[in-house]
Amino acid sequence: xxxxxxxxxxxxxxxxxxxxxxxxxxxxxxxxxxxxxxxxxxxxxxxxxxxxxxxxxxxx
Numbered sequence: 654x655x656x657x658x659x660x661x662x663x664x665x666x667x668x669x670x671x672x673x674x675x676x677x678x679x680x681x682x683x684x685x686x687x688x689x690x691x692x693x694x695x696x697x698x699x700x701x702x703x704x705x706x707x708x709x710x711x712x713x
Contacts, residue, residue, distance in 0.1 A: 654708065655712075656709075656712060659705050659708050659709055659712065660705075660709075662701065662705050663701075663702060663705040663706070663709070666698045666701040666702045666705065667698075667702065669694065669698045670695060670698040670699065670702065673691045673694040673695045673698065674691075674695060676689070676691050677691035677692060677695065
């Protein structure tokens with residue numbers, strides 16, 4: 654993987670992290686059957702961010 658896909662995945666992960674953090678702070682609607690597990694999305698995006706930083710260090 655080269656520099657451009659690594660940066661693209663890193664930026665996308667940061668955007669998803671921000672959106673998931675925003676949605677996790679919203680109150681849950683009572684009576685709603687299913688909600689997205691936003692903390693799992695935050696965890697996965699943090700893992701991706703760390704992996705992409707590791708990849709960027711490896712590319713340097």
